[in-house]
Amino acid sequence: MTHFGDGAAAGMRRAAEGAAGAGGERTAKLQGGALRPDPAAGQRGGRRLGSEGQRHLPSKPRVRGRTHSLSHNGDSQAVNMALDLAPDVFVMRVLLEETGEMFTVTDCHGDMTVQELKEELDLVAGIPLNLQLLQYLDQGILMDDTTLRFHDVVPGGIISLHVWRYDGWADLVLAAVEGDTSKLSCLGVSEDSPYRTASLHYLGEKQRKKWVAQRAFVALYVASHRGHMEAVQYLLEQGANCLGRSPMGRTPLHVAAVTGQSDCIGLLLQHGASIYAKDAKGVTPKDIAHQLNHRQDEQQMFLFSQQTKPGAKGLRT
Structure with a gap:
């Protein structure tokens, strides 16, 4: 069962994360797809993926820290307004926890299901979707048939991607990434x-x-x-x-x-x-x-x- 945090506190954290990420990334549009490069990223191993950030995806930077959620008292009406003003189509960042790689998925929308996001990540992150486990903020594993709106995912937010550990899959993926x-x-x-x-x-x-x-x-x-x-x-x-x-x-x-x-x-x-x-x-x-x-x-x-x-x-x- 998905675990939800306290409504007001979790809402403020999500609003703060959306404000922080709103101006952080600009990506070029890819014809016929929803995958984009992360222009600020480098690459772990292999050849560098181009400096312009428009042509190559996904980018794979070495991430040494986690984005910290903010928690403070505030007006819940302001939080709701921030969510209402979110664009219909937005960018999500996905952090592969086992390796510290960050990937970007664009053309996301509130009605996008977790399953659909996994389908994009199968390609952009190079992780088969049946090995993916996704989390957002303080919530548990996101169920495939739920939507981004259901989880109050905000534009520019960071979703955590974990590799299924059973049967040694996480170790195998990490060795292949390296x-x-x-x-x-x-x-x-x-x-x-x-x-x-x-x-x-x-x-x-x-x-x-x-x-x-x-x-x-x-x-x-x-x-x-x-x-x-x-x-x-x-x-x-x-x-x-x-x-x-x-x-x-x-x-x-x-x-x-x-x-x-x-x-x-x-x-x-x-x-x-x-x-x-x-x-x-x-x-x-x-x-x-x-x-x-x-x-x-x-x-x-x-x-x-x-x-x-x-x-x-x-x-x-």
């Missing part, structure tokens, strides 16, 4: 991994192989999003499936295209990734590169598709 192959090798991404969890003891051989394949895919998805070439190469060599899909139907190539990870895109293509794979919204990796104006990546995909057509000559080096 691109640490030594950690990944010990976390059940290959058949010979010594890693064991409580649930693994109840699985038959066929189910165990499926369990390993799922973990390898998630690690590949996250590492591709962050642009960790060594980790992507390692996971592909261990049998990770670059044609696997997240719950939103997205492949590692989708998320590599979002963050403009050209080297990872080339590596995934060499291992059979499809530039025409459609996600649940009908969007392909090639579409993403085009919409975000990642011309180098779009050209790379196009040339690769031409060179690998039946009857075409071998890849040029």
Whole structure:
């Protein structure tokens, strides 16, 4: 059950957070999507995502602190007025608690469900939605069928994203974010991994192989999003499936295209990734590169598709 704080105090905290975030971020509009870059952010590992802040997303800064909520006595009518004046479409920031990365989701609105927000984060944060747990201020886990308005989410507010810890998923995601192959090798991404969890003891051989394949895919998805070439190469060599899909139907190539990870895109293509794979919204990796104006990546995909057509000559080096 979702836990709610004291009405007046929680309302003032949310109003204060909205006022603090109202002028903090300006983002460019992306045609055909709701994902935007965080212009103030840098990147943990991999190549930097561009200084202008319009073309690349999501940004991944090193966050060392938490935004503090303010609490004081005040007029509840003023709080209600602040919420009433909130824009119909606004920006939300999402903090991945396990890593300190901050992501930006735009085109949010009061009637947006938590499920819909997770669907966006599947792409912009590179975390499959079935592993996401979201919280806001002093509330408990946000239920999928509730709306942002139900939780009094204000424009510019920060939602906390946690990775599901059961079965070691949080540790796996963290290792993939870091691109640490030594950690990944010990976390059940290959058949010979010594890693064991409580649930693994109840699985038959066929189910165990499926369990390993799922973990390898998630690690590949996250590492591709962050642009960790060594980790992507390692996971592909261990049998990770670059044609696997997240719950939103997205492949590692989708998320590599979002963050403009050209080297990872080339590596995934060499291992059979499809530039025409459609996600649940009908969007392909090639579409993403085009919409975000990642011309180098779009050209790379196009040339690769031409060179690998039946009857075409071998890849040029």
